[in-house]
Amino acid sequence: MKNKELAALFSRIGDALEIKGEMGFKIIAYRRAARILEDLTDDIEKIARENKLQEIPGIGSGIAKKIEEYLKTGQMEKYKEALSEIPESLLNLLEIQNLGARTLHLAHNELGVKNLEDLKRVIKNGSLVKLYGLGEKKAENIKKGIEIYEQAQERIPIFEAVNIVEEVIEYLQKCSYISRLSPAGSLRRMKETVGDIDILAAGTNGAQIIRYFTQFPGVSRVLAAGETKGSAMISTQRSERQVDLRIVDESEYGAALQYFTGSKAHNIKLRSMAREKGFKISEYGVFRGDKKIAGYDEEEVYKTLNLPLIPPELREDRGEIELALQGHPPQVVNYSDIKGDLHIHSRYSDGSLSLREIAELAKELGYEYIAICDHSQSAKYAYGLTSERLKQQIKEIDQLNQELKEIKLLKGTEVDILQDGQLDFPNEILKELDIVVAAIHSGFKKNVTERILRAMDNPFVTIIAHPSGRLISKREGYDVDLEKILQEAKSKQKALELNAYYDRLDLNEFYLKKAKEQGIKISIGTDAHYAGGFQMMRFGVGIARRAWLEKKDILNCLSHNQLIRTKNI
DNA sequence: GCCGTTTTCGGCCCGACTGTTTTCAGTCG
Numbered sequence: 001m002k003n004k005e006l007a008a009l010f011s012r013i014g015d016a017l018e019i020k021g022e023m024g025f026k027i028i029a030y031r032r033a034a035r036i037l038e039d040l041t042d043d044i045e046k047i048a049r050e051n052k053l054q055e056i057p058g059i060g061s062g063i064a065k066k067i068e069e070y071l072k073t074g075q076m077e078k079y080k081e082a083l084s085e086i087p088e089s090l091l092n093l094l095e096i097q098n099l100g101a102r103t104l105h106l107a108h109n110e111l112g113v114k115n116l117e118d119l120k121r122v123i124k125n126g127s128l129v130k131l132y133g134l135g136e137k138k139a140e141n142i143k144k145g146i147e148i149y150e151q152a153q154e155r156i157p158i159f160e161a162v163n164i165v166e167e168v169i170e171y172l173q174k175c176s177y178i179s180r181l182s183p184a185g186s187l188r189r190m191k192e193t194v195g196d197i198d199i200l201a202a203g204t205n206g207a208q209i210i211r212y213f214t215q216f217p218g219v220s221r222v223l224a225a226g227e228t229k230g231s232a233m234i235s236t237q238r239s240e241r242q243v244d245l246r247i248v249d250e251s252e253y254g255a256a257l258q259y260f261t262g263s264k265a266h267n268i269k270l271r272s273m274a275r276e277k278g279f280k281i282s283e284y285g286v287f288r289g290d291k292k293i294a295g296y297d298e299e300e301v302y303k304t305l306n307l308p309l310i311p312p313e314l315r316e317d318r319g320e321i322e323l324a325l326q327g328h329p330p331q332v333v334n335y336s337d338i339k340g341d342l343h344i345h346s347r348y349s350d351g352s353l354s355l356r357e358i359a360e361l362a363k364e365l366g367y368e369y370i371a372i373c374d375h376s377q378s379a380k381y382a383y384g385l386t387s388e389r390l391k392q393q394i395k396e397i398d399q400l401n402q403e404l405k406e407i408k409l410l411k412g413t414e415v416d417i418l419q420d421g422q423l424d425f426p427n428e429i430l431k432e433l434d435i436v437v438a439a440i441h442s443g444f445k446k447n448v449t450e451r452i453l454r455a456m457d458n459p460f461v462t463i464i465a466h467p468s469g470r471l472i473s474k475r476e477g478y479d480v481d482l483e484k485i486l487q488e489a490k491s492k493q494k495a496l497e498l499n500a501y502y503d504r505l506d507l508n509e510f511y512l513k514k515a516k517e518q519g520i521k522i523s524i525g526t527d528a529h530y531a532g533g534f535q536m537m538r539f540g541v542g543i544a545r546r547a548w549l550e551k552k553d554i555l556n557c558l559s560h561n562q563l564i565r566t567k568n569i
Numbered sequence: 570g571c572c573g574t575t576t577t578c579g580g581c582c583c584g585a586c587t588g589t590t591t592t593c594a595g596t597c598g
Contacts, residue, residue: 025581029570060571098587100596133595137588141596185598198598228585259583264598271582282583283598 001483003044006067007037009079015091016082018101019108033063035265039318041514045071089115097145098138106131120146155193156241157472158539159502162187164234164241165197168216172245175212178203180253184246184260188312190542192472192505197243200260202253213245252284254297259283265317266310273305273321313545332545335538337557340369343414343437343465343497343525344534348393349374350382351529355396355409361534363407369560371410371435372397373525376424378416379441385413387429394432408560410434414465419443421454423461430460434564437497437525439465440478448478452485456492463523463555464489466499466506473503482511486518495521495555500540501533512547523555 011034014027036058037044047053048071053064070076086108093104093116107113110131111122119142122128129139165183172181178201182188185198203209210230214222220240221233230245248256259267260283267281274281279288285295286304294300299309307324311332314320323329345351346358353361355372362370372393375384385393390413397409412435416424423430423438430436438455440448448469455461467485470477489496496515499506504527507515515522524540526533544554551557558566 024570026570028581033570058571062570098596102595133589135589138595141587260598262598264582268582275582280583284584 001043001045002071003037003040006044006070007034009070009076010034010037010063010066012088012091013079013082015094015101016086019086019090019094019104020082021102021105029058029060029063032058032265039316039510041510041517087114092116093119096142096149098141099145103131103134103138103142106133116146154473155195156197157193157502158187158190158505158542159536160236160241161194161197162539164218164236164243165199167218168199168213168234168243168245171216172199172201172209172213175203175209177205177209177212179250182257184257185262188261189263189315190313190539190546192508192543197241198260199243199245200253200257201245201247202250202256203247204250206247209247210245248283250296252295254299255281255285255295255301256283258298258301261312261315263316266315266321269317269321270305277305279304311545313542314548316546330548331550333541333549333551333554333557335541337551337554338367338524338537338541339559340367340371340410340556340563341526341528341534341537342371342410342412342435342463342523342556343373343499343527344370345374345382345414345527345529346372346393348372348383348385348389349379353531355393355400357531359400359404359407359409361531363404365534365537367407369408369410369563371412371437371525373412373414373435373437375441376413376415378418378424384416384424387425390425390429391432410563412437414439415461416441417451417455419446419451421447421451423455423458427458427460430458433460435463436461437463437465437523440469444469444478448480449484452480453488456488456494461494463495463497463525465497465525466504466527467496468506468508468511470506470508471503472505477506482507486511486515486520489515489520490518495523498522498524498540498544499527500524500536500538500543501527502536502539505539505543509543509547512544512549516547516549516553521555522549522553525556 010030014030018027036056044067048068053059053067054061066076066078090108107122107128111127113119113122123139123143128134129136165187169181172178180202182200184200186194187197201209206227210225213230214225214232218234219232220235223231228247232243233240234243271281279286285292286301294304302309308329310320310324310329314330320329344358347354358370375382377384377386394411397411400409411433413433414437417438417440418424438461452464468477468480468482496507498512512522524544526536528534
């Protein structure tokens with residue numbers, strides 16, 4: 001699929017045009033096209049073949065032609081032209097805070113700045129300051145921006161961001177000046193990684209609130225502390241992360257929360273709609289003329305546009321507004337719809353809990369059932385179970401199920417897909433189980449696609465675990481053709497896993513949405529190895545919501561009876 | 570470059586802050 005390639009090209013064209021000084025809406029159009037391509041679930045080549053490029057909102061005749069040109073020739077004239085005078089090394093500098101396209105344009109044209117080294121030099125030798133519109137302070141701010149750019153942290157995994165935000169919020173709740181409080185930004189939208197951590201508070205005495213915030217025990221450095229905004233570095237065991245707190249008046253809280261939650265694209269769409277209706281939306285409220293007509297809570301804001309409240313996870317301008325306008329927004333899955341966890345490890349293999357402890361925890365979480373899926377014999381590193389030990393485990397599960405009334409343990413395995421595509425247990429064992437989760441754990445570059453396809457031939461396999469094999473902060477994933485896996489899952493009626501472990505979140509939202517569109521069932525499993533791991537379910541549900549999955553798309557939203565009766569997923 | 574139930578031309582989200590300036594441009598979120 002060339003979707004991402006094209007997205008990158010258009011994004012760079014946008015950047016280059018901006019630096020060239022071609023201010024205006026072309027730049028916005030190219031960047032919008034880039035984002036649309038980035039999000040697109042369908043193969044752009046297929047759409048082009050069917051002559052339907054211009055049916056995509058945001059793609060007009062100009063960009064359609066450029067897409068066709070690239071698909072045909074592997075080149076794009078406009079890209080070459082836009083990049084002809086602007087070196088790539090200059091484009092990257094747009095990421096530096098306090099340094100925008102206009103200044104970069106000047107520095108490039110007047111001083112011949114081509115890269116970071118050049119930029120540092122012209123700051124040091126004082127030539128940047130002499131440019132029209134620049135001064136000492138601006139140069140100083142750009143210098144600070146460069147410092148941050150150079151030590152730029154990678155994005156923050158959602159798991160870590162949520163942990164930090166919850167600690168800070170728990171602390172802030174004790175501040176008597178604060179009346180309402182919420183996480184905002186991409187964290188509230190549950191993106192798999194977030195760039196920064198935003199919190200919104202409503203309150204009366206901004207300066208006092210910010211002072212209280214900066215006294216949070218985890219704060220290692222205060223970056224800014226005014227009356228409406230505070231910003232601090234908070235250190236965790238892993239690293240130092242920036243947390244921003246904004247204070248608004250209580251009457252504006254809803255509009256501010258809507259605004260600071262984003263996404264930017266979603267907000268722009270709403271504001272355009274408001275404008276057409278003769279309203280104006282800002283972070284202070286919805287206005288008709290000078291009269292404020294909404295702002296206290298988010299629901300009000302959406303209502304002025306005849307929209308129901310759109311869940312934060314959906315706010316990406318991927319068609320959610322249009323569907324909501326037609327009166328049927330996606331009825332995405334809720335955490336409370338989850339009836340059980342279909343991927344748990346016990347002490348039998350490399351987990352830390354006994355079967356009884358797992359059952360107790362599952363009961364506390366309100367689950368109906370929980371699937372014990374320990375590793376199979378070839379997974380030596382994880383104390384994989386031999387057939388004999390699996391039989392022993394089956395026996396213990398049967399006994400516990402006799403005894404425990406409020407929770408059902410499901411007999412399962414996370415069986416290795418071996419190098420030749422065979423499964424690590426014979427069918428005589430697999431047929432004794434309620435659930436068979438098949439997974440690649442070795443040979444990541446060896447015919448992974450064929451091996452998974454072969455595993456799906458086995459009638460006892462229920463679910464393919466972590467289908468792409470990626471680890472968000474560590475590795476890319478297997479060499480696997482997920483399109484083929486999706487096709488086969490559809491035809492063989494197998495479920496695919498959404499592994500909810502924070503570093504996996506695999507399948508990702510892109511393929512989850514594709515799977516849903518093809519009618520493939522998804523199983524959300526935490527892959528928990530210890531008690532804390534059970535909590536990962538919320539991230540799985542968050543990503544599922546981002547992919548527009550509904551209750552009916554998810555295997556573990558079925559009741560125990562339904563699940564057991566479902567021979568064919 | 571895109572788009573249209575006021576428009577096929579003339580619009581395109583909104584506001585704060587900062588620093589450079591005498592009324593505004595650049596940058597950010």
